[in-house]
Amino acid sequence: MADGFFKNDEHHQRLLIGVIRKYRPEIILGNALADRHPDHGRAGNLIADACYLSGLRKIETLDDHGKLQEFWRPKYVFHYIQDRFYQPSFVYDVTPVFDQKLAAIRSFQSQFYSPDYGKEEPQTYISSPEFLNSIIGRHQMFGKMIGVPYAEGFITEKMIGVRDFDAFVQMDT
Numbered sequence: 001m002a003d004g005f006f007k008n009d010e011h012h013q014r015l016l017i018g019v020i021r022k023y024r025p026e027i028i029l030g031n032a033l034a035d036r037h038p039d040h041g042r043a044g045n046l047i048a049d050a051c052y053l054s055g056l057r058k059i060e061t062l063d064d065h066g067k068l069q070e071f072w073r074p075k076y077v078f079h080y081i082q083d084r085f086y087q088p089s090f091v092y093d094v095t096p097v098f099d100q101k102l103a104a105i106r107s108f109q110s111q112f113y114s115p116d117y118g119k120e121e122p123q124t125y126i127s128s129p130e131f132l133n134s135i136i137g138r139h140q141m142f143g144k145m146i147g148v149p150y151a152e153g154f155i156t157e158k159m160i161g162v163r164d165f166d167a168f169v170q171m172d173t
Helices: 010-023 038-053 095-106 129-146
Strands: 027-030 076-080 090-093 151-155
Touching: 010 038, 027 038, 038 076, 090 129, 095 129, 129 151
Parallel strands: 027 076
Antiparallel strands: 076 151, 090 151
């Protein structure tokens, strides 16, 4: 899909529906439904719409061999919080992988702050050290809410059910 120019239309929805039906995920993580970059909100809504539509029998898609795919709807669609702040529906402890997440962000030196990247490059909203610090701070704030060093916030339009109270993470006793 073209960076900056894809749409939440039937063509792009059918592309995602085919992938969802092929892999049959139970949970899908997607972009925020609204964000600073127009692609993020558009992608979040495209994902949400395709997940719903993939569960409708009357929408037909074909697999790689031209065979009719079975309908499938993921049980959950969770939207991660990107630039704008949203009150999360829930937070997830990412402490064990937080350093790896930061390394992945930092690998995009041309977009995010890096002292090693060319000084002659123009400064952008996300290339300042403050932007990277805000990402770290948000994860720390969400982590503090549940008593862990770092957590990621997610938004869901669907009510989350819990089968076991031992699954809750809250360490602020």
